[in-house]
Amino acid sequence: MDIKQRFGLKIKELRKLNGLSQEKLANLAEIDRTYLPTIEKGERNVSIEVVERLAKALKVKIADLFNE
Amino acid sequence: MDIKQRFGLKIKELRKLNGLSQEKLANLAEIDRTYLPTIEKGERNVSIEVVERLAKALKVKIADLFNE
Numbered sequence: 001m002d003i004k005q006r007f008g009l010k011i012k013e014l015r016k017l018n019g020l021s022q023e024k025l026a027n028l029a030e031i032d033r034t035y036l037p038t039i040e041k042g043e044r045n046v047s048i049e050v051v052e053r054l055a056k057a058l059k060v061k062i063a064d065l066f067n068e
Numbered sequence: 069m070d071i072k073q074r075f076g077l078k079i080k081e082l083r084k085l086n087g088l089s090q091e092k093l094a095n096l097a098e099i100d101r102t103y104l105p106t107i108e109k110g111e112r113n114v115s116i117e118v119v120e121r122l123a124k125a126l127k128v129k130i131a132d133l134f135n136e
Contacts, residue, residue, distance in 0.1 A: 003120040003130075047113040052071040062071075063131035 005042030007051075010065050012040040014058045028057035073110030075119075078133050080108040082126045096125035 015025045026033040038044050055062045083093045094101040106112050123130045
């Protein structure tokens with residue numbers, strides 16, 4: 001798996017742990033609700049600003065999104 | 069400091085710890101040698117693919133680039 005796929009799976013895992021829908025997480029992270037599903041599928045080369053917004057929305061540290 | 073500035077400072081810190089010039093690190097990470105200085109200045113919203121290449125070049129985990 002490449003970095004985009006690993007990142008997408010981690011977002012999906014943490015979103016479900018938090019009991020959030022894709023739409024709810026997208027709202028919290030202030031990203032387009034059509035963008036989040038493509039992130040979770042590992043199709044997006046996400047920027048660090050979006051990484052930070054997702055971490056805040058999921059209430060984790062940025063580093064936690066990259067821990068194996 | 070925003071995420072771009074914090075990331076840039078971390079890259080600069082680890083690059084110096086490794087005794088690398090900007091040009092050498094850019095070569096190792098396969099990024100343009102004119103791009104790295106702007107990353108270190110906190111001017112770039114770097115993608116996770118570039119983050120991964122910088123981590124490999126600096127011989128650290130991706131998470132280490134985001135630890136405070």
